[in-house]
Amino acid sequence: MADKKRPNSSSSDKKSNKVPLAPPAPSKTPAPDEQADGSPKPTDTNADKSSKQSRNGNQAQAAKPDASVRTYNIPDYRLEKPEFRIFMSGEGSNVEYRIEGDLSAAAPPIRESKYLSREQSIEIYRWMLLNRRMEVALENLYKQGKVVGGVYFGLGQEGCSCASAYALGEDDWLGPMIRNQGAMLVRGFTAADIMRQYMAKGDSPTWGRDASSHFGDFQKRNVCAPISMLGELIGVMTGVCLGARLQGKNVAGLTYVGDGGQSTGVTYESLNFAAVQNLGLVLVVENNLWGYSTPADMQFRVKDLAERAIAYGIPGVIVDGTDPCQVYDATHEACERARRGEGPTMIEAKMMRMKGHAIHDAAQYVPAKLFEYWRERDPIARFEKYLVNEKKWLTAAENEKLIEGVERELEADRDAAVASPMPDPATDKTHQGVYCDPSCHEIKPKYGAVVAKLREGAGPTAVEAAVHLK
């Protein structure tokens, strides 16, 4: 996946937000119609007279309903549905990504939450601010040479990380990915913990043994450490839900996968298992339009990644990932479903990765107009406007005070993290606990004694055993 140069925008481009025409788009699965419930159950096309196109893209067939064609519905809660695509243009060293579509629309408002109170909304806003300020501080620490390794950012994705984690209950579990540092804050890690970890300090959560956000907490916060191999956390979180089920409790296990990572084999296997077992996996597919330097348009053929839920037989929903209210509502409903033992949910959160893959990547291959478009949809600026101007849940003075409070907390945490000692060779723990041994940590049931029951008639019989041995 080679980096591409930023295209030089032509003078006509500059005048209008309409971008140049591109070669014809490859055919994609048509968008499903909206409906209120997340059930992926097929509908009889005869009954679904409003259907404009059949799922196989055959318009003629859709116009004349055909009983042999089934349709599926994916609710889409977004208040705007941007239609543009990114394609590769040019040859050799002049290859660049260009964009086709209308980028002139004004940013949509925040959709009012069905569940969030004033206090909860302000709390999420505060987490989002802390998430962003912490990442700015991390970038500065990196530039000062204090960070060991790279820095990963969730710029533009704070609403998704923070509002989704906020929907978790105490007994639920979180499996964050590298861009979900906001989710880790919500789950109880401090900005100092995260900054110490990035600087590999001796008192960091892994005592300097690992970097970036690769740490978790099985004991108190129910957080599985991020796993670099894309999609693997889905299986782990499915296992967590199974473990809790065996202890007599249905929990929600929230994890994330990117638009790139969703195409891995392990994603399929784990989701299928969670679906079959009705386990409480809540999968947020963070469609931020890029996987490294590959645009989403070059990664999959479906129109919306939530459509893939149909193939697992689970509900799939689409939300605007820059709208914390939409993210919260969808995750809240998915968590409730999980706790009722009804199985997994897939939530596609559409947004934009507003920086490169990591600090080393200047993202020059991203068309500048795409950044401009999503900058207008900044989750923090829009949520702030919603809370202050629309809901009037915060006065301008209260908002200023809140921001100052976040800055003070962040500065104190940064100073404490910088002042922390590096691992001391004589006493450090970096070489300890690398391999698990009986003294390392005891794995105890969290919710109750494990009750493993054989399903009726499912016990191995002498005949079955013999068959297995063949």
Ligand SMILES: Cc1ncc(C[n+]2csc(CCOP(=O)(O)OP(=O)(O)O)c2C)c(N)n1
């Ligand atoms: C199984 C696997 N394949 C490849 C990689 C290398 N890799 C790390 S991040 C990344 C891009 C991920 O893109 P996406 O899933 O869209 O997540 P984003 O970075 O946009 O949040 C790749 C290919 C990996 N870590 N794991």
Ligand SMILES: [Mg+2]
């Ligand atoms: Mg991505």
